[in-house]
Amino acid sequence: MRTTGRNGGEGLVASRVAAILGAFRPGDDTVGVSELARRTGLAKTTVHRLTRHLCDTGLLEPDGTALRLGLRLFEIGQLAIRRRGLVEAARPSLADLREATRNTVHLAVLEGTEVVYLDVLRGPDAPDVPSRIGGRFPAHATGVGKAILAFSPEPLVARVIDAGLPRISRRTITAPGLLRRQLARIHAEGVAFEREESGVGVVCAASPLLDAAGMAVAAISITGWATRMRTERVAPAVRTVALALSRSFVQT
Numbered sequence: 588m589r590t591t592g593r594n595g596g597e598g599l600v601a602s603r604v605a606a607i608l609g610a611f612r613p614g615d616d617t618v619g620v621s622e623l624a625r626r627t628g629l630a631k632t633t634v635h636r637l638t639r640h641l642c643d644t645g646l647l648e649p650d651g652t653a654l655r656l657g658l659r660l661f662e663i664g665q666l667a668i669r670r671r672g673l674v675e676a677a678r679p680s681l682a683d684l685r686e687a688t689r690n691t692v693h694l695a696v697l698e699g700t701e702v703v704y705l706d707v708l709r710g711p712d713a714p715d716v717p718s719r720i721g722g723r724f725p726a727h728a729t730g731v732g733k734a735i736l737a738f739s740p741e742p743l744v745a746r747v748i749d750a751g752l753p754r755i756s757r758r759t760i761t762a763p764g765l766l767r768r769q770l771a772r773i774h775a776e777g778v779a780f781e782r783e784e785s786g787v788g789v790v791c792a793a794s795p796l797l798d799a800a801g802m803a804v805a806a807i808s809i810t811g812w813a814t815r816m817r818t819e820r821v822a823p824a825v826r827t828v829a830l831a832l833s834r835s836f837v838q839t
Contacts, residue, residue, distance in 0.1 A: 600637075603627070603629060603633065603637055604637060604641065606627040606628075606629065607623055607627055607629070607634060607637055607638060607641070608641075608646065608647075608656075608660070610623050610626040610627050611656055615655075616655060617650045617651075617653035617654060617655045618653060618654055618655075619652060619653045619654070620634050620635050620638060620652075620653075620654070623638070623654070638654055641657075642654070642657070644657075644659065645657045645658060645659030646659050646660050670696070670705060672836070673694070673705065673796075673805060673836060674694065674705050674706050676832065676835070676836040677694050677706065677807065677832055677836070678706065678708075680828045680831065680832060681694060681706060681708050681807065681828075682708060683828075684708075684807075684809055684824060684825070684828060685708045685709075685710050687824065688710065688809055688811070688816070688821055688824075689710045689711050689712040689713070690710040690712060690713040690809050690810060690811035690816055690821070691707065691708065691709045691710045691713035691714075691716060691718075691809070691810045691811070692706075692707075692708045692710070692807065692808070692809055692810075693706070693707055693708075693718060693731055693791075693793075693807065693808045693810065694706040694707075694805060694806075694807050695729075695731040695732070695735075695805060695806055695807075695808075696735070696804065696805045696806075697726055697732065697735045697736070697739070697743075697803075698723075700725065700726055700727075700746070700747045700750045701723040701724060701725055701726055701732075702723065702724055702725075702726050702729055702731050702732045702735070702806075703721065703722070703723050704718050704719065704720055704721065704722050704723075704724075705720065705805070706720060707719060707720050710811070712811065712812075712815065713810060713811050713812070714786075714788060714789050714810070714811070714812050716785075716786065716789060716810055717786075718810075724785065725752075725753060725755060726747055727747060727748075727752050727759070727760060727766055728753075728755040728756075728759045728760070728781070728784045728785045729781055729784070729785055729791075729793075729808075730779045730780060730781035730791040730792060730793030730806075730808045730810075731779075731791075731793045731806035731807070731808045732806075733766075733769065733770060733773055733779040733781065733793070734773060734778075734779035734793040734794055734795040734803065734806040734808070735795055735803040735805070735806045736770055736803075737770040737771075737773035737774040737779060737795070737803070738774060738795045738797060738801065738802055738803035739802065739803055740802070744767070744770065748763045748766065748767075752766065755784065755785055755786070756783060756784060756785060756786055756787055757783075757787075758782060758783045758784050759784045759785070760784060777794055777795075777826055777829075777830075778792060778793070778794050778822045778825065778826050779792070779793045779794070779795075779806075779808075780792055780793075780818050780822070781793070781808075782813070782818070783813060788812055788813050788814070789810060789811075789812070789813065790810070790811060790812070790813045790816060790818050791808045791809060791810040791811070791818065792808060792809055792818040792819075792821050792822040792825050793806050793807065793808035793809075793825060794806060794807060794808075794822075794825045794826045794828075794829035794830075795829060795833075796829055796832050796833045796836075797833045798833075806829070807825060807828060807829055807832070808825065809821045809824070809825055
């Protein structure tokens with residue numbers, strides 16, 4: 588008997604859900620189960636079962652015997668638009684930082700225990716770091732990650748620590764107590780430093796973008812060679828840009 592593995596089964600369900608949500612077209616107010624089955628090529632019973640679950644999560648909403656896209660999808664879409672808007676709003680300032688320092692500038696957010704890079708502007712004098720747009724890196728080993736964690740709720744910090752602090756380089760902070768002390772200092776100063784914790788010879792200065800409640804929603808950083816870039820000298824510029832972006836975009 589042929590069976591589908593757990594990951595294969597999850598992938599199949601995900602692809603079917605994506606097909607159903609993607610079957611809604613511009614101008615559609617509501618669409619019936621039979622029409623969704625026709626558009627997706629899925630069995631009507633499968634569409635009925637999956638749309639019931641999607642209604643339970645708010646991704647779809649019932650309207651008589653038909654269905655409409657739910658408000659939860661709108662909320663998710665607004666988050667995506669806001670992130671894209673953040674990149675567009677931050678890009679000129681990040682470009683200025685790159686031009687002034689000739690080093691690499693990052694914009695990142697926290698997802699789980701890792702940072703995700705929303706924008707990376709590479710400087711001509713900077714090291715060839717592995718960061719890329721959409722790429723991930725353990726938060727505790729990066730300046731942007733520590734800047735965000737320092738201005739995050741305690742349960743989130745605890746979750747990152749409880750997940751383990753893997754050693755990325757010989758200088759990566761792997762002791763929970765040491766990381767917490769560093770986060771407290773970052774919270775007091777508004778600037779995070781990373782000194783060869785993500786890679787040999789690489790240093791950076793980072794600062795968080797804060798919402799109206801003082802919680803970090805993202806962070807920016809300047810990354811360069813340890814032998815060429817003095818993090819203390821570039822830190823004020825990073826902090827100034829982070830504060831300006833917080834006030835002009837994040838907190839509006």
